[in-house]
Amino acid sequence: MSSTISNMPVLNIKREAELDKNFAKTIAKLAHGEQIYGCIQCGNCSSTCPLSPYMDYTPRKIIAMVKAGFREEVLTNKTIWLCASCYSCTVECPKGIKITDVMYALKREAIQNKIYPKRFTIPAMSKAFYDTVKSTGRSNEVALLMRYYMRTNIFSALSYVGVGLKLLKTGRLAIIEKQMKRKQDFKKMLKDSEN
């Protein structure tokens, strides 16, 4: 337990030696641009973000933490996974920071280093989607959700049964989908890009 002032835990106080000084450089490279160094902490990103009220750290804070080198705190946090890639921050940023690309870069870095929040549903959905497309070339909602609920909580699927049945009734569920012809090529290409 960290030290406390009244009941507030004092987190995020680190000595310089504990920070990862290369973190910003890594992320800038992965996120297609050096613009993060120019962040003026104006908060336009956080105010326009529809998800920021639900985040532990707002986008503005995340950028500051990346620049300062709080690698572990950023990568293990759920916040970055709440980014729905709506790009409003990217459009509103006066310094041209591709904030959505920064969030993508952080997600990938967390996955690659296996330090993403493993029990959290959003990375589980991303992985389920990735695997579904990798195996068939297209995303099938039934296959995708099966994979997703197997990875998370199979019982939580129950609350969606009503919607599922209605979709079935209105012919909006593709049970058998048309297959790709050159699926083997597609798989080969993906196998190569993962090496």
Place this chain on the structure above:
Amino acid sequence: MKYLYYPGCSLKSSGKSYEESMLAVFKHLGIELQELNDWNCCGATNYMAINEQSAMSVTSRNLALAEEQGGSGEINLVAPCNACYMGLLKTKTYLENEQGLRDSVLQKLDSIGMKYEGRVKVRHPLDILVNDFGLDKLKMAVKKPLKDLNVVSYYGCQVVRPITAFDDASDPVYMDQIAMTLGATAVDWGMKVRCCGGSMTSTVSDVGLRLNYLLLKEAKRKKADIIITACPLCQFNLECFQDKISRKYGESVNIPVVFFPQLIGMALGLDKKELGLQRMFVQPQYL
């Protein structure tokens, strides 16, 4: 007018009526769409979160297919789903601007005997209708003007963001203009480009449902009769979870949510079934 058409996965399943209505309307207007043969998933947002190079390779295979099938010169590829549209446009733009990325993606394509030269122009049906076909011509085709119908347009994200190839990034108006051309009243509101949360209605449903609750509630407050949208995921979230949202928040948020070509089709006098209206959870009484 002839275009190559990339449907994407959703237009073959939950967003089926988007495809049905768009094909019917475009055919009626004399705009020919030819489906891209052997297309694959665009990668959507999830792919980008796991492996960017894979994501861009997956997307660029579709661009390469368009060049294989679209003949010489510039090729117009129409992608109606917001996520597909943005994925294709973003990949195309990034490949143009970053040599390292381009080299590695082209190499992947080469390994399966494909190539991409950069001749594809990614287009959205809204862009085609307003800029290629023209609202004047659309107005002339209207048979049943949609009088006394209050419409709010919901663009969602990714259709005018982050790359704005048409319309406006913060205050898009194309769908409003289309609604007015059809004789309806376009109600202005502040939620046009406020994200619906995408797959969050399944993953973090408390957050996902709340985002959609706020959108539906605001549409009701503005006295809208109907919401029109251009994205299969937005439509799905806004329409299919209405019962769940009404129960959760203890108030009715019931309102029809249709794809914009369905609204056009009704004004053109097309058959309801042709427009896939029987697939909607909430039947638009007016139509």
